[in-house]
Amino acid sequence: MRAEDGRNWLSERFAEEGTQVDTVAVYSRRVHRASVGERQQLQHWITANERPAIVFSSTEAVAALDQQVDASGQAWLRTGTAIACHPRIAEQLSLNGYVRVINATFDDDAIVAKLESIGIEPQAI
Numbered sequence: 328m329r330a331e332d333g334r335n336w337l338s339e340r341f342a343e344e345g346t347q348v349d350t351v352a353v354y355s356r357r358v359h360r361a362s363v364g365e366r367q368q369l370q371h372w373i374t375a376n377e378r379p380a381i382v383f384s385s386t387e388a389v390a391a392l393d394q395q396v397d398a399s400g401q402a403w404l405r406t407g408t409a410i411a412c413h414p415r416i417a418e419q420l421s422l423n424g425y426v427r428v429i430n431a432t433f434d435d436d437a438i439v440a441k442l443e444s445i446g447i448e449p450q451a452i
Contacts, residue, residue, distance in 0.1 A: 328353040356387065358394045369400055379407030380447045382431070382438055386419040393423070410441050 329338075331352040338348040361369070372379070381404065383389060393401050409425040411417035412433045420428045431441045 331355050356391075358391050361395050369396065369403075373399060373403045379404055380410065380442060380445065381407065382410045382412070382442075383416050383420060384412045384433065386416050389416070389419045389423050408445055408447075410438060412438070 328351050331354070335350070338350050341348050381392070392404065396404065405424050405426060408427045408429060409417075409420045410429050410431050411420055412431055414430065417428045417430050429441055429445070431437050
């Protein structure tokens with residue numbers, strides 16, 4: 328099961344091993360539309376010169392985040408730290424102008440350790 332769009336990497340690996348694979352699209356990815364409150368919070372962080380730390384778990388998330396903010400928000404995002412859960416994601420972040428890209432794994436403890444190593448108290452928003 329997977330999204331209606333996306334890579335076939337996993338099903339291709341199974342097929343290479345001789346497994347019959349039937350792929351079924353069970354969900355669609357949609358870009359989040361920021362609420363007024365979320366846009367106000369973002370503007371507050373920009374004005375306060377806060378530096379973001381963002382964990383990216385897919386290459387699609389890089390473009391999706393840019394679609395949610397205006398040009399000043401996009402520029403601000405690139406002033407912070409981007410934590411990539413895979414080398415391919417790190418490459419996409421660099422191509423999209425993120426300067427400080429740190430590699431991690433999908434393991435929660437590894438992500439928290441990366442955040443703590445750069446002086447960030449992990450929090451979800």
